[in-house]
Amino acid sequence: MGSGERWLDRDAGPLVRPYALTRGRTRPEGGDFELISVVAATGVPPGDRLRYSPDHVRVLRACAEPVPVVELSAGLGLPIGVVRVLLGDLRDEGLIALVAEVEAGRGRRPPNGVLREVLDGLRAL
Structure with missing residues (x-):
């Protein structure tokens, strides 16, 4: 193999293990994020607090x-557990917040938009 050739491709997967991205943590502090919870940036500037990784x-x-x-995880190509821990870090700093949280099993129905997206995803299978 020549010096310009790569021996790894995208199918080889990431070179950094998920636990390295979260410093060994498997759950965010201060509560977990449901898969269909909606999150958004608060608009608070990170300022000097931005001590985070490029993934943050x-x-x-x-x-x-x-x-x-769940869409955040898929869009960034990061495991859901990693995304939850990173979101927890950002939430602790006031940089992101839950916009809508669906409480599973509490008799509440998810918003129609979420149901439509799930149905469209199932049809795409």
Whole structure:
């Protein structure tokens, strides 16, 4: 193999393990995020507090508009557990907030938009 050739491709997966992205944490402090919870950036400037990884920055930028947690994970190509921990860090700093939280099993029906997206996703299968 020549010096210009790569021996890894996209199918090889990430070179950094998920636990390295979260410093070994598996759950966010202060409560978990449901898959269909909608989060958004608060607009508070991070200022000097931005001591975060590039993945924190990617998550914060992706939250510029309200987005469900599961779509955030898929769009960024990060495991859902990693996204939840990163969101927890950003929430603790006041940089993101829950916009809508669906309480599963509490007799509440998810918003029609969420139901439509689920139905469209099932049809696409």
